[in-house]
Amino acid sequence: MAPLALVRTALCRERTEGLMIMLYTDIDSPLGPLLLTGRPSATAPGGTAIASLTVPGQKTAPVPGPDWTRDPAAFAEAERQLAAYFAGESQDFRLEFAVGGTEFRRKVWEALDAVPYGETSTYGELAARIGAPRAAVRAVGGAIGANPLLVLRPCHRVIGADGSLTGYAGGLDRKRHLLALEGAAPGR
8 A cells, every 4th residue: 555645646646737636634622623624745744734724613614625535644743733732732833834825914924923822912013013004904904814724823812902802713712712721811
């Protein structure tokens, strides 16, 4: 039997030009079920670059299509790192991401990645960090809301200017849970 990474590589080559295979799995977590999607990658830990991590009911959550492949083994490394995070044993993720986005969104997401574990930032602080004017706070919020990598890219660490919890694609209860896990002030 061929190693799984070789099988995935062969499957990608068999696809028509411009199309890539989409992999997915569901995992249990303290937040409830998580849907992980990704694409095979020779450079990613575990062989899969993560395209999204979403929760049930999330507006922007992808829906696995009939041409998608359920492959729990492809996400074993991501699942291991998530389990360590939820157990309080790890503060960051060493995974490859396969997400697109506009240049502005990518800047915002890079700024999100820089918010340390256990700390919070405001939309205004993130706007300043990327060199955007104060008036761009709503656009920053839109980019954060479009983040397809809940938990992995820490949009839960962004709070309102007054310290209050503000929107979170996974729901405010999950945001509270993540901030408590990290020992960050949960806001009002």
